[in-house]
Amino acid sequence: MDMEEYRDLDLTIEVFTALLSEPEFTDLEAGIVLQAYLPDSARGMEQLVEFAQQRVADGGAPVKIRLVKGANLSMEKVEAELHAWEQAPYTTKAEVDANYIRLVERALRPELAGVVRLGVASHNLYDVALAHLLAERRGVGESLDVEMLQGMAPSQARAVRDTVGTVILYTPVVAPEDFDVAVSYLIRRLEENAQSQNFLHGLFAGGADAMRDQESRFRASVADIPQTPTAPRRSAERQPAGETFTNAVDSDPALPQVRDWSGCSTTPPGSPRSRSRGRAQPPTRAELTAG
Known part of the structure; x- marks a missing residue:
C-alpha cells in the first residue's frame, strides 16, 4: 500500500x-x-x-x-x-x-x-x-x-x-x-x-x-x-491572540491531537486503540476564543 x-x-x-x-x-x-x-x-x-x-x-x-x-x-x-x-x-x-x-x-x-x-x-x-x-x-x-x-x-x-x-x-x-x-x-x-x-x-x-x-x-x-528529531514538525498549539487582528491558523486533521479534540479518529470503533483513547473532551471557552 x-x-x-x-x-x-x-x-x-x-x-x-x-x-x-x-x-x-x-x-x-x-x-x-x-x-x-x-x-x-x-x-x-x-x-x-x-x-x-x-x-x-x-x-x-x-x-x-x-x-x-x-x-x-x-x-x-x-x-x-x-x-x-x-x-x-x-x-x-x-x-x-x-x-x-x-x-x-x-x-x-x-x-x-x-x-x-x-x-x-x-x-x-x-x-x-x-x-x-x-x-x-x-x-x-x-x-x-x-x-x-x-x-x-x-x-x-x-x-x-x-x-x-x-x-x-x-x-x-x-x-x-x-x-x-x-x-x-x-x-x-x-x-x-x-x-x-x-x-x-x-x-x-x-x-x-x-x-x-x-x-x-x-x-x-x-x-x-x-x-535528528522524530517529533512532528506541525503542532496543534495556537498562538495567543495579539493586539492586532490576525487570521487563526487552520486546524490540521492530520494531527492526532486535532482529531481527538474534534471527536474524529481514523481508528475503527471498537478496536483496542479506539477503546483506550475514548472520546476527546470538548474545547474550553479559551480554546474556542483562541481559535
Missing part, C-alpha cells in the same frame, strides 16, 4: 492494519510504504512493528515495510503555505538521510526477523551498502529487499544484484488513457535526480569531488541520527 500525502499517513496505516486484521488475510504477506522525509514516520514504524509482532504471534504472516525518502516535497510545501502551517517534512536533506538510516536500523534488528521484511528503495549506494552489510552482520539478510526503479541507472542495479543477490525493480503501470500519470511520475524522478545533492547526480554528472561530497554526506547522516 503506497503512501502519498502527509495528511493520509495515519489513515493509510489504519486502513492497512485493519485490512490485514481480517481473518481472510491472515496468511497474506502485504506491504506498506513509509517516507523518511516525515519525522512522523518513526512513530509509524513503531506502530507497524507492534502490529506485525502481534500478527505473527497470532499465527499470521509477516509484514513488509518499503522505505523511501519521499517525493512529494513540493506539494507539501504548497499545502503548508496555503494553511500557514509548518511544512510536515524535514527542511533539510541531511535530516531526511539521517532519519532514513535510523528507520533502516530499526527494521533490521534481529528480533524482527520473520516479523518485518524491509524494502530499501534507494539508488544511493551508500544507503544500500549500509543496509546490506548491516543485515548480513546481524544475520537477517533474508529480511531485506533492495529495490530500484526500472530504467534508472540499470548498470548500477546490475552491480547491486551481483553483490546482494536480487534486486526488485519498480515501474509505473497505468492504463493507456492514464498515461499522463506515468509522465508526471517520470518528471518527479528526473527533477529529484537533477538536484546537486542527489547521489545519482553526483555519480553521473558531478565528478570525483561530487562523490567525495556524497561520502561526507553519508558519514554525517550516520553521525546525526541522535540529533
